[in-house]
Amino acid sequence: MNEETEALYREIKCCTVCESKLPAGSNPVLTIDNRSKILIIGQAPGKKVHLSGVPWDDQSGKELRIWLGVTEEAFYDSENFAIIPMGFCYPGKGKSGDLPPRIECAPIWHERVLAQLQNIKLTLLIGQYAQSYYLQGQKYKTLTETVKNYQNYLPRYFPLPHPSPRNFIWMSKNQWFKKEAVPVLQEQIGQILHKT
Known part of the structure; x- marks a missing residue:
């Protein structure tokens, strides 16, 4: 990656904007490279990813790679995929799964990241x-x-x-997917990945 992208990456990795509201502390998880061809925008890291610091390093990631039809090696090649979540840090547990992503991250960082990609x-x-933030008035009433x-x-x-x-x-319920x-x-x- 170029120097400017690397500097931004380091800056995000040091972010502590909402650390006081994060039960497990801050540990922003992302992959960016100015050469990336595909961008994945997810929700927020889970507990396992928070601990490893590797995006999608969990059961959800395995399933995602099956959907994409890519190997782990191809997935973690930053020339192929840039990976940013809506909330860069693990938000903590809620009553039925993880809490929503922190709302501070996307407005602070996403535009600057996209400018590099x-x-x-x-x-x-x-x-x-991610759909609500990026599709806004173009999304349908439900995720389905x-x-x-x-x-x-x-x-x-x-x-x-x-x-x-x-x-x-x-x-x-949605086997068509x-x-x-x-x-x-x-x-x-x-x-996209095999274009020369």
Whole structure:
């Protein structure tokens, strides 16, 4: 990555803006590289990712890589994928899973990160928080409808549900996702990564 991108990366890694509100303290998790071709915008790191410092280093990440049709090696190659969450740090546990991403991160950092990522061909918006922030008036009433109408957002965005094991019920109710959307997603990813 170039010096400017590396400086921004180091700056984000040192961020403590909302540390006092984070039960596990701050540990911003991201991957950015000015050469990245695909941008993944997720929710916030879970506890396991908070501890490892490696984005999507959990069961959700394994499922996401299956959806994308990529190996772990390809996924963690920053020339392929830049990875930023809506909230860069683990927000803590809520009553039914992790708390929502902290709202401070995206307004402070996302615009500056995107300015460095000039080679992005496709942005994956994973979950309702990323979709609400980036699609705003263009998203449908529910995440299901937004994901079902993914074609409307191409070639810029591809909205996805969260690949968490907690979403098993959603997956079983919406089998069209793996049958119809995932093959298109894999085709898009393959075309971008294998363009010479």
